[in-house]
Amino acid sequence: MPLFTDLARSLPATVPFVGPETIERRTGVRFKARLGANESVFGPSPLVLEAMAAAARQSWAYGDPEHYDLKQAIAAHHGIGIENVAVGEGIDGLLGHLVHLACDPGDRVVTSRGAYPTFNYHVAGHGAVLDFVPYRGDDHEDIDALLVRAKAVRPKLLYFANPDNPTGSWHDANAVERLIAETPEETILVLDEAYGDLAPASAMPPITLMRPNLLRFRTFSKAYGMAGVRVAYAVGEPETVAQFDKVRNHFGVSRMAQAGAVAALADQAYLEATVAKIIAARSQLAAIATRLGLRPLPSATNFVAIDCGGDGVRARAILDGVLRRGVFIRMPGVAPLDRMIRVTVGTEADMALLETALEAALDEVGAPQAA
Amino acid sequence: MPLFTDLARSLPATVPFVGPETIERRTGVRFKARLGANESVFGPSPLVLEAMAAAARQSWAYGDPEHYDLKQAIAAHHGIGIENVAVGEGIDGLLGHLVHLACDPGDRVVTSRGAYPTFNYHVAGHGAVLDFVPYRGDDHEDIDALLVRAKAVRPKLLYFANPDNPTGSWHDANAVERLIAETPEETILVLDEAYGDLAPASAMPPITLMRPNLLRFRTFSKAYGMAGVRVAYAVGEPETVAQFDKVRNHFGVSRMAQAGAVAALADQAYLEATVAKIIAARSQLAAIATRLGLRPLPSATNFVAIDCGGDGVRARAILDGVLRRGVFIRMPGVAPLDRMIRVTVGTEADMALLETALEAALDEVGAPQAA
Numbered sequence: 001m002p003l004f005t006d007l008a009r010s011l012p013a014t015v016p017f018v019g020p021e022t023i024e025r026r027t028g029v030r031f032k033a034r035l036g037a038n039e040s041v042f043g044p045s046p047l048v049l050e051a052m053a054a055a056a057r058q059s060w061a062y063g064d065p066e067h068y069d070l071k072q073a074i075a076a077h078h079g080i081g082i083e084n085v086a087v088g089e090g091i092d093g094l095l096g097h098l099v100h101l102a103c104d105p106g107d108r109v110v111t112s113r114g115a116y117p118t119f120n121y122h123v124a125g126h127g128a129v130l131d132f133v134p135y136r137g138d139d140h141e142d143i144d145a146l147l148v149r150a151k152a153v154r155p156k157l158l159y160f161a162n163p164d165n166p167t168g169s170w171h172d173a174n175a176v177e178r179l180i181a182e183t184p185e186e187t188i189l190v191l192d193e194a195y196g197d198l199a200p201a202s203a204m205p206p207i208t209l210m211r212p213n214l215l216r217f218r219t220f221s222k223a224y225g226m227a228g229v230r231v232a233y234a235v236g237e238p239e240t241v242a243q244f245d246k247v248r249n250h251f252g253v254s255r256m257a258q259a260g261a262v263a264a265l266a267d268q269a270y271l272e273a274t275v276a277k278i279i280a281a282r283s284q285l286a287a288i289a290t291r292l293g294l295r296p297l298p299s300a301t302n303f304v305a306i307d308c309g310g311d312g313v314r315a316r317a318i319l320d321g322v323l324r325r326g327v328f329i330r331m332p333g334v335a336p337l338d339r340m341i342r343v344t345v346g347t348e349a350d351m352a353l354l355e356t357a358l359e360a361a362l363d364e365v366g367a368p369q370a371a
Numbered sequence: 372m373p374l375f376t377d378l379a380r381s382l383p384a385t386v387p388f389v390g391p392e393t394i395e396r397r398t399g400v401r402f403k404a405r406l407g408a409n410e411s412v413f414g415p416s417p418l419v420l421e422a423m424a425a426a427a428r429q430s431w432a433y434g435d436p437e438h439y440d441l442k443q444a445i446a447a448h449h450g451i452g453i454e455n456v457a458v459g460e461g462i463d464g465l466l467g468h469l470v471h472l473a474c475d476p477g478d479r480v481v482t483s484r485g486a487y488p489t490f491n492y493h494v495a496g497h498g499a500v501l502d503f504v505p506y507r508g509d510d511h512e513d514i515d516a517l518l519v520r521a522k523a524v525r526p527k528l529l530y531f532a533n534p535d536n537p538t539g540s541w542h543d544a545n546a547v548e549r550l551i552a553e554t555p556e557e558t559i560l561v562l563d564e565a566y567g568d569l570a571p572a573s574a575m576p577p578i579t580l581m582r583p584n585l586l587r588f589r590t591f592s593k594a595y596g597m598a599g600v601r602v603a604y605a606v607g608e609p610e611t612v613a614q615f616d617k618v619r620n621h622f623g624v625s626r627m628a629q630a631g632a633v634a635a636l637a638d639q640a641y642l643e644a645t646v647a648k649i650i651a652a653r654s655q656l657a658a659i660a661t662r663l664g665l666r667p668l669p670s671a672t673n674f675v676a677i678d679c680g681g682d683g684v685r686a687r688a689i690l691d692g693v694l695r696r697g698v699f700i701r702m703p704g705v706a707p708l709d710r711m712i713r714v715t716v717g718t719e720a721d722m723a724l725l726e727t728a729l730e731a732a733l734d735e736v737g738a739p740q741a742a
Contacts, residue, residue, distance in 0.1 A: 001556075002557070003473065003527075003557065003583065003584055004473055004614055005473065006475075007475075008472040008617055011618070012617065013613045013616035013617050014616060015616065015621055016621060017622075019433065019435050019437060021435040021437070022436075022439070034432060040431050041431060042431070044430070044431065053424060053427065055599070056420055057420065059415070059597060060411050060596045060598060061598055061599050062592075062598045065386050065390045065393075068396065089623045090622055092622060101375050101376065103376065104376050104377075122618075125617060154372070156374075185372075188374055212374065213374055225431045226430060226431065227430070227433045227622075228429065228431065228626030228627070229626070230434075230623060230624075243375055243379060243384070245386065246384050249461070249464045250386055250387060250489075251461055252460045252463070253601075254600055254601045254627070254628065256427070256600070256625070256627055
């Protein structure tokens with residue numbers, strides 16, 4: 001008799017996103033700029049650091065397993081009830097629990113081909129079956145096609161990110177509201193709004209729009225600058241949100257993470273100033289790409305997907321050239337999105353390093369074949 | 372069609388351990404001493420706080436999803452290979468992943484009746500079936516009976532804590548080695564050594580003793596004083612340890628947790644000094660119980676289980692009296708262990724508060740019926 005389940009034995013031991021630390025260890029390159037993981041180089045509010053320092057001194061004690069203060073702060077921030085909020089160790093942690101709660105082996109799950117790999121990892125980890133819908137020709141997730149597929153296969157979960165990673169694209173709120181309204185009743189719409197704080201207001205349906213089959217995911221990892229802290233939340237109807245209490249790791253969100261997130265919400269002025277910096281850096285990054293003869297995609301996030309004008313082999317060669325020059329970036333893993341590289345916005349110094357590295361990499365790779 | 376699986380719908384939304392914050396909110400009592408969660412009031416090394424403060428300033432970036440530096444430090448500390456180590460968000464997080472990897476719905480799992488509730492929570496969360504073996508009459512886990520049951524039902528997992536929570540009891544290394552040797556080959560022995568740093572050396576089999584069906588769990592939450600930080604690890608053979616990479620939340624362990632744990636391992640002098648303080652406080656706590664006419668159980672942990680000389684109703688009344696007086700303690704939930712209260716060791720001030728509260732609670736409750 002084997003020690004692990006048939007499913008576990010069928011799965012690869014993997015890391016959905018190889019960290020820059022691993023690339024450094026493998027290649028010997030030491031990264032001078034870290035622009036691959038859509039972190040915020042502008043960091044969190046100083047008040048967050050203060051709150052985390054105070055919490056560190058109390059971290060001999062477990063954090064509150066019910067995240068009461070943080071859920072209160074989130075609820076007040078959004079004008080919703082505490083019973084509409086679940087907190088977890090990043091959106092990744094919450095997604096793992098959601099798949100556990102919703103999917104038996106063999107159940108269907110619909111997402112876009114090339115969308116968030118860690119969601120797919122958790123779906124596979126529970127033996128559910130992924131059904132991929134292509135992105136539209138304009139590199140947006142295809143709401144119409146997702147709905148057609150969802151109505152045909154009646155999946156347990158339908159994943160949709162707005163704004164989207166890895167393309168940076170977004171849909172207007174009314175299009176997302178149509179997706180919410182038309183998702184089959186027995187399908188949970190997994191609305192990943194990790195980059196929601198960076199999107200134009202017109203892209204975001206009101207957070208008070210709730211359905212039993214809708215969960216919206218927000219994080220402190222992106223605009224709030226706290227990726228390494230691990231804290232995110234889901235918003236939904238009370239009955240839906242309460243499911244997380246059946247399987248979650250109750251003490252998994254650290255005392256520092258809870259205190260830091262409360263402080264982050266309290267400093268909206270810092271968030272606004274950071275978003276302005278990110279938007280300015282995004283324009284600068286797009287201008288660099290354009291100057292180098294590449295096509296930056298419009299973005300409502302803290303990164304820019306840059307079409308390298310060729311196929312995945314060409315983009316991979318450009319990516320490798322940039323990495324070798326000490327700038328950490330990433331690229332989508334699946335065609336046709338893999339003709340792009342994906343660059344997170346950085347400081348002035350980061351952007352200068354990127355420009356130099358990208359220019360040299362492009363010189364090395366040469367012009368696209370039949371561009 | 373329901374949104375969640377039959378299993379999920381059958382589970383209660385629960386918290387395996389209600390936090391002291393929740394009790395405070397429910398009762399209005401403000402705890403003056405926090406002696407219920409087996410945390411270390413002595414806290415972590417100052418070097419840990421320094422390392423976490425430095426990591427906090429870098430926490431705009433994700434932590435290393437492969438935990439390379441921490442796994443190196445753990446491996447060096449124990450004289451084992453990095454491939455023998457998996458890191459997670461507390462032992463609780465690792466236990467959840469292990470049940471996911473090992474158990475299909477309906478699979479059997481053996482543990483002791485009254486042992487760690489969070490393990491049971493994860494077993495239930497994956498639809499596996501718990502099989503309980505009573506503690507011995509002397510309030511130790513019953514190795515002989517566990518082996519008889521394991522050989523009869525061939526469970527996927529056999530849980531054993533050494534030292535044990537909630538009794539504080541321990542077995543000698545040779546007894547544990549017999550359990551390891553005789554556990555059926557198709558059963559994974561879940562050897563929870565959360566309190567191992569506090570146990571006499573004679574209780575701990577060498578960490579280099581490995582089997583494909585053995586996983587040993589260690590944590591920074593107890594002797595290292597970092598409960599609120601969330602970091603722990605599993606030790607085992609490479610093939611066994613590698614399974615965690617199939618389902619874990621790769622970025623779940625925060626940058627501060629990883630840096631703090633590395634610093635904690637590097638300051639063994641602090642650990643030794645803390646362990647000495649805990650052992651002294653344990654004797655003091657036992658003396659308090661004895662003076663008040665109760666029976667403290669011998670303990671190899673940072674808490675003392677105190678037999679209140681009656682049944683669960685009596686112990687619950689004493690517990691309530693202590694809580695009401697502002698001292699947070701807990702008690703086992705299941706008979707016959709529920710005749711005890713469980714008190715974590717504290718500072719001199721904490722112990723004085725506990726003594727006063729316990730004495731008053733005992734006066735209120737009166738002598739046991741037919742003691």
